[in-house]
Amino acid sequence: MITLSIDGRSVTVPPGTTLWQAARQVGTDIPVLCHSPRLEPVGVCRLCVVDVGGRTLAASCVRACEEGMQVQTRSDRVEQQRRTLLALDPACAVRVVPGVSSVQAAAAACGMELAESGENLAVLSGVDDPARLRAALAACDGAVILKAYRSLPALRALLEDMGLGSGAVLVSRCGLDGEDVWRGTDAWPEKPSYFSIILVKK
Numbered sequence: 254m255i256t257l258s259i260d261g262r263s264v265t266v267p268p269g270t271t272l273w274q275a276a277r278q279v280g281t282d283i284p285v286l287c288h289s290p291r292l293e294p295v296g297v298c299r300l301c302v303v304d305v306g307g308r309t310l311a312a313s314c315v316r317a318c319e320e321g322m323q324v325q326t327r328s329d330r331v332e333q334q335r336r337t338l339l340a341l342d343p344a345c346a347v348r349v350v351p352g353v354s355s356v357q358a359a360a361a362a363c364g365m366e367l368a369e370s371g372e373n374l375a376v377l378s379g380v381d382d383p384a385r386l387r388a389a390l391a392a393c394d395g396a397v398i399l400k401a402y403r404s405l406p407a408l409r410a411l412l413e414d415m416g417l418g419s420g421a422v423l424v425s426r427c428g429l430d431g432e433d434v435w436r437g438t439d440a441w442p443e444k445p446s447y448f449s450i451i452l453v454k455k
């Protein structure tokens with residue numbers, strides 16, 4: 254038997270089990286396009302990729318489990334690849350699953366790449382001192398501002414003053430009923446939901 258970790262959960266499977274099959278054992282459904290459990294895997298579409306810590310992502314429907322593997326079924330790299338593939342096929346529905354992390358879910362909801370290559374991403378508190386927020390925003394390539402609800406007017410003014418208003422996206426109730434995305438501070442509502450997050454990309 255082989256023991257590995259999938260999204261931090263330990264699972265033991267017989268040799269020859271694919272990562273996709275093992276993920277199902279721990280209750281994780283990895284999306285597939287070219288794969289059916291009733292057919293021999295062909296591994297051509299790569300929608301089912303997962304992160305096994307290597308240089309490239311692994312197609313989970315064909316990659317066999319290995320002892321001690323640390324597998325991430327949702328990460329920025331994985332989500333980015335899936336989004337790219339789904340964008341090529343508009344017939345595929347994109348579903349955002351809540352609970353992974355509000356930052357990743359919000360980025361997925363608005364199709365934004367938070368950071369690429371050597372870019373820096375700052376995760377900031379919307380109720381921080383305005384001068385500290387300004388300095389942090391000036392120093393990063395992109396930012397996530399949490400606790401946006403209480404200070405929204407001040408945050409809007411700060412972002413606009415720094416010339417970042419058009420690239421600032423407000424995401425409310427991400428993954429919940431009533432999810433909304435407003436791109437650019439001009440479009441932001443006066444009173445968004447308490448569950449709101451701001452993404453900024455320069």
Ligand code: FES
Pocket residue numbers: 284285286287288295296297298299300301302312313314315
């Ligand atoms: S589902 Fe197509 S490569 Fe795995």
